[in-house]
Amino acid sequence: MPPAGICYERFRRLNPPTFEGGPDPMAAEAWIREIEKMFRALLFPDEVKVRLAASMLTGNAEYWWTAMETAYAVDGLTWRDFKRLFYNQYFSDSVNQSKQNEFLALTQTDRMSVLEYANKFNELGRFCP
Template identity: 30%
Template sequence: MRPRKENPDIAQLVFDQLIAALPNIVSQVAARLNANQTSNSEPRPPRECTYKTFRACNPKEFNRTKGVVGLLSWLESVESVLHISKCTEGNKVEHAACLLQGRALTWWNTLVQARGREAANRIPWEDFKKLLKDEYCPKSELQKLEMELWNLEMKGDDISAYTTRFHELANLVSHLVTPEEVRIERYIWGLSPEIRGNITSANPKTIQEAVEIATKLTNNAVRSGGLAKGKRKIEEFGD
């Protein structure tokens, strides 16, 4: 049986129809590919920080045994954990309150009884910090830290000790050196007069930049004899 011959007119017609439809086919395929890529690229909502995740970061407990410095240091460390664990605002107080021990826990339980647990856990983080400070930070102790920061000066060539103590105090009473330009100005003010002017002229934009310039200028001044050697021991900062 002989194979049937194709009608050249019909074959040409089919070919022409395919050529005409090809742009539409390509457009449809491209649209579907773009839609899939857009869907896959949409950011997923962040996972809510669970208490297990928070505790996995090993936050410190607080039992109010080390005074105002202990509280301020604890708040600083807890805020670091809250940031690392990506804890949402609504969970911060509830998670942090679980770290309170001893008399601090008694204080929290009294607050829960007065306001109700749900309302207490909804307290904004900044308000929670203020309540703790009002309870455990006598004004006299805070004023001592503030005065030490304002009077802190670099002695001799010990730029390292001065910088370390400055950071410690600045973190404890951060309201005195906020925003960062105020922190930079106060840091520069306490440096040795031999290098203070040069750092001011350099106009550092961040505290880290100011520290790096100050360290470099101090080392250069010591090597050239422009800065007298001699270190005053600064007491190690405790909790």
């Protein structure tokens, strides 16, 4: 595994988004998707992913992470565990359930083109396994 500094440099070259926290669960979900896209491209090991993602937290999200570091043994925390903690805070099960219900109730209306319907289907489909 390359040294942490090299991993950080490669990651930063991709211009990863920061996450500030806030009330919009879709912003949290989009942030995770963008970060994971970068991780797939760079093939980083799990323990590096958590440190790199945490470095992109700002504002209230950074405060949240500081509290998590105090409450949990974050050294060796897996990416899956980080996402679980993150989603518990910013993208709750109820929001996920709401998106699943929206997907299941999706119908094409007269005001919706086939392309618009397909786009909405793809957007919401990621919430239904």
